[in-house]
Amino acid sequence: MASVRFETVDVFTDRRFGGNPLAVFVEADAIDDATMQALAAEMNYSETTFVLRAADPANDARVRIFNRKHEMPFAGHPMIGTAFVMARKGMIDGDMARLEIPAGIAKVTLSRDANGSPVGGTVEAPQPVVMGMEFPHERIAECLQIAASDIVATTHAPIFATCGNPYIFAEIERDAVARCTPDLAAFHRAADDYPELNGRFSLFVYAREERTLWARMFAPLAGTWEDPATGSANAPLAGLLLDRLGGDEIDFTVHQGLEMGRPSLIAARAWRVGPEIRTSVSGTSVPIFSGTFDF
Incomplete structure (x- = not known):
């Protein structure tokens, strides 16, 4: 039996039970597409993300984003929340996360508190308006x-x-x-x-x-x-x-x-x-x- 860990975070808020909740499954390469979609429906959040090995070693991870019904090319709070979880787990070097998503490369600049702990971030949309x-x-x-x-x-x-x-x-x-x-x-x-x-x-x-x-x-x-x-x-x-x-x-x-x-x-x-x-x-x-x- 295999196990994959997940964490949930509230994004765009500084207090619990505000903002937009997100579930992040880390080291999720073994989970197939149908199960990812089923897990997103089961979590019942606006989006759920799955962190996979990057296709390009210059990037930090490949991230798949699912809402309750479909995979998504880009979403804002999942990028900030996923980078936040990865930084807390030591999966990102420095303050910039490069995440491969269907819409391109999402660049997340992490923000930290006085102790150096991640508290959030800024994501640049991967495509122009x-x-x-x-x-x-x-x-x-x-x-x-x-x-x-x-x-x-x-x-x-x-x-x-x-x-x-x-x-x-x-x-x-x-x-x-x-x-x-x-x-x-x-x-x-x-x-x-x-x-x-x-x-x-x-x-x-x-x-x-x-x-x-x-x-x-x-x-x-x-x-x-x-x-x-x-x-x-x-x-x-x-x-x-x-x-x-x-x-x-x-x-x-x-x-x-x-x-x-x-x-x-x-x-x-x-x-x-x-x-x-x-x-x-x-x-x-x-x-x-x-x-x-x-x-």
Whole structure:
């Protein structure tokens, strides 16, 4: 019988039972694909990661990321949380982790406390921001059971954007953030009406006051009714806002998960590199518990 150890951490928080929980299975090369997916469904977190030997010895590990239903090319809190767990176990030399993921190389710069212990990190999205099609206000309103008049289009219309993991972004009125309630049938209709999205219709809504955002993310078709902290969405959102507001760089403080009772704090940043917009998200992590999976 083989055993693989796992640890869970809460990411984008400085206290237990806040932020976004993550399960990390280390030295998981012996686990097959189907079992990885089953374990992700069993853990029932937004994402679960599996740390494997790197294909390129210049990198620290290959990491596979699964939500409850599918493998993912990139996700923010799993990269920070995985690097945090690896650093605590002595699996990373120095303060930079290079993690091979389907979307490319995720670079995580670790942050440490006065004693040198890891406390979190910053992950740079592996791909530049790509923006795409826009969506009618009524479609967003129908999916979240708010009024079309709650959609704010001063900066941008509801729009597709990605840094490796696709989302639809809509700015809404501040008081509408708490009123969002997903309508699963409406999400299915939207996915059917936009086949180019390949069955994925994940909505990220936010209210903005200068550089502070209050956000929620709903991906019921991927098994995540609501996500308490979404690094892979906050990154392209920062890039989208830089594109629309102008300048060479921009940063935001994002509050997410408040309505779920899991308050999360995310620092999102975007900057220009030639014609591209690159992005990162930062946050702290807290260890929760550990165990073994025997198979």
